[in-house]
Amino acid sequence: MSWFSPRRFMAVLAKEFIQMRRDRVTFAMMIGVPLMQLLLFGYAINTDPKHLPTLVEMGDESPVARAVLMGMKTSDYFDFQGIVTSAAEGDRALRDGRANFVVVIPPGFQRDMVRGRRPSILLSVDASDPTAAGGPVAALGGIVDAALKSALDGPLQYAAPEPPPFDYVVHLQFNPEGRTSTYIVPGLLAVILSMTMVMITAVAIVRESERGTIETLISSPVRPIEVMVGKIMPYVLVGYIQTIVFLTAAGLLFQVPFTGSALAFFIGFNLFVITNLALGFLISTVARSQMQAMQISFFTILPTILLSGFMFPFAGMPGWAQTLGTAIPATHFLRLVRKVMLKGAMVQDTLQDMAAITVIMFVITAIAIARYRQTLD
Amino acid sequence: MITVAGRSSAGPELAISVTGLTKRFGNRTVVDDFDMDVPRGTIYGFLGPNGSGKTTTIRMMCGLLTPDGGGGTCLGFDIRSQSQQIKERVGYMTQRFSLYEDLTIRENLDFIARMYGVRGRRARVDRALEELGLADRARQLAGTLSGGWKQRLSLAACMIHDPELLLLDEPTAGVDPKARRDFWEQIRRLVDGGITALVSTHYMDEAVQCDFIAYIAYGRKLIAGKAREIPRRIGLAMWRVEGENLGALAEELRACPGIDQVARFGSVLHVVGTDAAALDAVAERFARRGPQTWTRDEPGLEDAFIHLMAGAQDNFADRIAS
């Protein structure tokens, strides 16, 4: 008599696959939810809006001034809609919402610049929606630098020393985390996996007690570990499918890059999925009905969204919230995914995140197995 | 307690031998100091009204629940420490249908067979389907079966690993009379083939199908023994009354001293008492008066159980009052 029988494990696994295949609605949801969320977060909930209406107050018609404006235009953030002739007119446009930005090029801009007087470009911003303003404002520096560089390539090259020979003044502090869909999509993967994996395992296991089939399982010689692994494995596969669909869509629709190590992603992903499934298993030992299992799962989603760094920058949270957040597996997976996809991280750059997930995984699994009853007591 | 000829201790001749089994849920004692000896190769009826603790007792015997007190053996294995061995050798049919409704009939049988490591699985499942008469419906989802068919499928499933002992928890509840009769015939065949069956039921009329009987009420065993001997052991005397106006007569008899219980079975009245002399005196008086006909008869199992239930209620009331 062994502690683990591959034969019984395979029996549970096969059964689970059959049941999953019969439950088309749930299966469709598991694929549909990530796509829907991706589209919602990617398009509708756009924290990085483009083509914002912009007005210009032209104090200088010089080639350099035109180059700066052209650069802003091609960045897609700014949509130039016209000219204002006075500061008062610009303020009025911002106030009544005709424009989100007013760019002011001061008179004699090119001349002053060539003479080394460091003239200022002023960007007036409608700050009522800081999120909307954050992206363009953060991008402005790079845009102007690039525009100037090409404009000064010609006869004016002698006037292009480092640093840029002018200042730009922004009348607003900007969001340091500078959120873009590129930034939010990898985090979304962590949230979606948490949500579906936890809930689906919890529900699938509680269903056994709700329908009474747990009695068939418990009265047979099958061991808890065989049930646990046999029930969890099919959902690991579902997690794979979800992720492939998600990443493909993210790449096609939002051009989210994937610059880092695929291996680092793969390892982190598996650790994270197994952790979530173990959490689902743990919830199933507490919940008495599928309804309860679903509610408790939702309850775990909230801190995942709020404290993992998905919604708010982790570093900006108060100490206690960071402590709580550290115990959440999604926090570490989210960091890993952002590092790998956006910052080109390799395996060695993500070891700390993997270690953190592994620790959480072992703790949750241990509690789940300890709580799982081989009897009906 | 039963004593099987020549042996009195738990040996291989006893499929189940438990003593002092006790189970509490919260501070409610659901099974209280329960003893049971089930000889091999017999049908052992486990009778008692709903909620009397039958399911709980059966679950303790096959390791699904841990007793709070007492213990014993099942097929020679300790019910507390060797539940794995017990599970491999016992077929347990749960009171509620507990196979997978979203699996087909064949998939269910196949799953159970794999859990028990049945050798020659495919052939065994085919044979089970054949015996069930479900071979042509093997691809039907189990959830779409009627109550009677579900019960037969459950029985087939718990037989698939050829267990030595069947624990059948209210297998005939909610099943039509024809299916009930078929079921008992099948159990008898199986037991003749050498296995042991412990069958719980709350249908008193099924008691006659059993070789041995234990009767439980409010978690306490009231009596156990050979089915045939139980009425005599309780020491009841009984008269059958047939004729007109039985309703009115029953009311009148209930008020009579010397009569403990008056129960109506269709067109017959069973008048029962523990004091045979007193009962006979009353009976003869009423018989002379007419118009009903009175006949002295042997009390049946049902009379015995009605009597036991009444006593149990009194005891239970006393226990609560004290």
Ligand SMILES: Nc1ncnc2c1ncn2[C@@H]1O[C@H](COP(=O)(O)OP(=O)(O)O)[C@@H](O)[C@H]1O
């Ligand atoms: N898990 C449980 N928790 C609390 N009470 C229970 C539990 N299981 C059974 N009971 C109670 O124990 C009593 C005996 O139940 P049961 O063994 O199912 O009786 P029977 O099978 O004879 O109908 C019932 O009153 C029932 O409500």
Ligand SMILES: [Mg+2]
């Ligand atoms: Mg019961």
